[in-house]
Every structure is written in structure tokens, then in C-alpha cells.
Amino acid sequence: MKFFIQFFITVVILFIVWVSIVLLQASNPTKTSQWVYDAYKKKTKIANSIQKKKMIIVAGSNVLFGCDSKKLSKAFHIPVINFGVNAGVLLPYTLYKAKKVIKKGDVVIMPLEYPMYVYNGKPNEQMIDFIFSRDFDMFWHLTLKEQFYMVWNITFDRVYRGYKAEGGKEVSRGLFGVHHIDKNGDQIKTDKKYQNAWMKNQVYNNFAKNPEHYGAEFKESSLSWKYLDEFIAWCKTNDVKLIFMPSTLLKHQSYFTDEKEKWFYKNIKNIIEKKGVPYIGNPYDYMYDKKYYFDSNFHLVKKGREIRTKKMISDLKKSHLLEI
Numbered sequence: 294m295k296f297f298i299q300f301f302i303t304v305v306i307l308f309i310v311w312v313s314i315v316l317l318q319a320s321n322p323t324k325t326s327q328w329v330y331d332a333y334k335k336k337t338k339i340a341n342s343i344q345k346k347k348m349i350i351v352a353g354s355n356v357l358f359g360c361d362s363k364k365l366s367k368a369f370h371i372p373v374i375n376f377g378v379n380a381g382v383l384l385p386y387t388l389y390k391a392k393k394v395i396k397k398g399d400v401v402i403m404p405l406e407y408p409m410y411v412y413n414g415k416p417n418e419q420m421i422d423f424i425f426s427r428d429f430d431m432f433w434h435l436t437l438k439e440q441f442y443m444v445w446n447i448t449f450d451r452v453y454r455g456y457k458a459e460g461g462k463e464v465s466r467g468l469f470g471v472h473h474i475d476k477n478g479d480q481i482k483t484d485k486k487y488q489n490a491w492m493k494n495q496v497y498n499n500f501a502k503n504p505e506h507y508g509a510e511f512k513e514s515s516l517s518w519k520y521l522d523e524f525i526a527w528c529k530t531n532d533v534k535l536i537f538m539p540s541t542l543l544k545h546q547s548y549f550t551d552e553k554e555k556w557f558y559k560n561i562k563n564i565i566e567k568k569g570v571p572y573i574g575n576p577y578d579y580m581y582d583k584k585y586y587f588d589s590n591f592h593l594v595k596k597g598r599e600i601r602t603k604k605m606i607s608d609l610k611k612s613h614l615l616e617i
Contacts, residue, residue: 315425315444318452322460323426328469329419330427330460332357332378333390335471336478340374340394347372348400351391353380354480355406355540358592361602362477368606369615371400375478380406380591381419384517385439388524389431397532400615402605404538404579406591407507410561412517414438421447425455436516468588483587484595492588496543500590501583504545508557513564525570536614537565537572541601543590544580574608 322330340349348371350356356377366373376391387409395401414436416424421443424431432440464470475481528535539561548554558576565572585597593601609615 312444315447315452318455318458319425319429319432321426321455321458323422323451323454323457324459325454326423326426327460327462328464328467328471329379329382329423331463331471332469332474335474336374336376336378337390337394339476339478340376343372343374345372346398346400347374347396348402349373349391349395350375350377350478351387351401351403351405352377352540353382353387353406353409353591354378354589355380355542355591355593356404357474357478358480358483358587359541359598359601360404360479360605361598362479364602365606366477369609371615373477377478379419380409381417382423383416383420384409384412384520385435386420386424386428386431388520389434390428392524392527395528395531395533400534400536401528402536402538402609404540404605406540407505407542407557407561408510410517410521411507411510411512411515412520413512414516415442416446418448418451422451425451426460438516483593483598488587488594495588496583496586496590500543500586501545504547504554505542505590506554508548508551508554511553511557522568525568529569534614535570536609536612537570538605538608539574539576539579541579541581541591541593541597542576543583543586548580549577571612571614573612573614574604578604578608 340347348365348369350360350362350373354377356375357379360375360377362373362375374394376394380387384405391401416439424443425447432443435443465472473481525535548558561576562572579601581593581597581600585593585600587594
């Protein structure tokens with residue numbers, strides 16, 4: 294018995310030491326979190342510069358690459374900000390950040406990536422990296438389960454990079470960064486001519502051949518629904534018109550034939566609408582052939598963005614929800 298007590302005490306002490314090591318590097322900027330930080334900084338500035346009712350598109354990079362905010366603005370006669378950055382920071386942070394720029398009377402269009410609906414409380418590397426390096430206050434808004442996993446799953450390499458703190462300089466090269474985000478928050482330079490061989494290979498030989506399994510992962514008991522319920526209630530309290538819509542996703546036959554996947558895409562609308570908010574559009578109508586994707590199964594090329602935006606405008610107009 295004495296051995297087990299000593300072993301338990303040792304484990305507790307080691308865990309406390311590890312927690313201390315992790316927390317002491319919190320708020321140190323890393324290079325890997327830089328472009329997301331830059332993008333949110335720019336988009337927040339754009340959103341806060343709009344002093345009247347506005348439309349905010351909230352999701353990850355499926356809308357960063359996949360929405361033409363200028364066309365949406367023209368169609369509905371309202372300023373539009375594309376607030377999509379990176380679904381890799383996951384649902385809690387996406388909603389947390391959106392609340393900071395949403396004002397009373399705004400319209401929020403939310404074409405969330407499907408993995409956000411199956412978030413189970415286990416943060417990935419991107420969420421861990423970003424929250425620890427750029428917005429540590431968010432850590433205290435997470436559940437105890439999430440906080441535990443944040444500390445437990447952070448790697449030695451990530452802790453080391455935290456102590457090196459090599460972030461801070463705005464990204465000005467490569468695909469991702471504010472240099473490729475326009476004044477409405479949309480990603481630019483996504484024409485086919487900018488798609489290199491690696492990007493095309495990713496689409497054609499990786500994502501097109503390996504379907505996602507969000508239907509198999511879906512549970513209404515997932516932590517994602519706690520966050521979504523809270524966000525829906527917050528929008529209602531703050532007189533915010535919230536409209537869910539489908540994300541884009543590279544089309545795969547299994548989404549139409551596999552029973553679990555088919556159930557998910559056919560029922561997500563009903564699940565959302567039972568919570569008292571509209572879900573406009575059919576997920577299948579926003580799935581396109583691989584030729585319309587840039588470097589992943591969520592990132593559209595310019596032509597794909599045009600098709601997707603046109604469909605969004607059509608579905609929203611048919612709904613009459615944005616009539617003033």
C-alpha cells in the first residue's frame with residue numbers, strides 16, 4: 294500500500310510540475326500561430342470599423358476561400374465581413390472570437406465546417422498552439438475537460454517553441470496571411486493559375502480519394518452542441534439574426550450512399566432548426582467536384598467560390614429571412 298501511495302504522490306507532483314512548465318510559456322507567440330493571429334487581427338479591425346448593421350460570415354477557412362463578400366453585400370444591401378479564418382482552432386474559439394465583433398442587430402451567417410459539429414472536447418495541435426500563444430484568456434473559458442486535454446496533449450516540441458517565442462513578425466509570404474486577404478476578409482489569388490502541383494495533388498490524390506466520416510463521428514451529446522446552444526441563446530439575447538448554412542465540401546459518393554454519412558447530411562438541418570434557428574440550404578448542393586477545390590476539400594478555387602456564393606445568395610433570397 295505504501296508503494297502505491299508514494300507512486301500516486303509522485304505522479305501528482307510530476308503533473309503539477311508539467312502544468313507549471315506549460316503555463317509559464319503561455320502567451321509567448323509562436324511562428325506557427327502567426328498567420329491565424331494576423332488574419333483575426335485584420336478581420337477584427339475591418340468588422341469594428343463598420344458602424345452600422347452588418348452581415349458577418351462565421352466559420353473557418355471554407356468561407357475564407359469560399360465566399361465573395363462583395364457580391365453578398367451587393368445582393369442584400371448590407372456591409373459584409375468574411376470572418377472565416379481557420380477551422381483548425383475549432384468551434385469554441387471560433388464562436389468566442391466571433392462574439393467580440395458581433396453587435397446588436399447584426400446578421401450572422403454560419404456555414405460551419407462539418408467537423409465543428411462533432412467537436413468532442415479534445416483540442417487539436419492548432420487549437421492548443423493558438424490559445425496558448427495568442428489568446429490565453431480563452432483557456433479559462435473552456436471546460437475542465439478541455440483544459441485538462443490542453444495541458445495533457447501539448448507536446449514537448451510545442452512547449453519548447455513556446456519558450457523560444459519566435460512569433461511576432463507578420464506573415465508576408467506564402468498562401469496564408471493578411472497579404473492575401475482583401476478589405477472584406479476574403480482570400481485572394483485562388484485562381485487555378487495559382488494552384489501548384491502539390492496543391493493539385495492534395496486535392497486529386499488525397500482528399501478526393503479519402504472521404505470524411507463526420508456522420509460516423511456525429512453525436513448530439515458532443516460538447517459542440519453545448520457551445521452551439523450557448524451561442525444561439527447569446528444571439529437571441531443580443532438581437533442578432535443567426536442563420537446556419539451548409540459548408541462547402543468536396544463531393545464524394547459515400548456521402549450519398551453510406552447510411553451514417555447520408556443520415557448526417559440529410560438531418561443536420563432538422564437538428565439545427567429544432568433549436569429555434571433557421572438552416573438555409575441543402576448540404577449536397579454545396580458539394581462540388583474536385584476541379585473546384587484549391588488545396589483541400591474545403592478550399593474553393595475562384596470559380597468554385599463564384600458558384601458557391603451565387604447559391605448562397607439564391608438560397609437566402611428564397612428564404613426571405615433577409616428582407617428589410
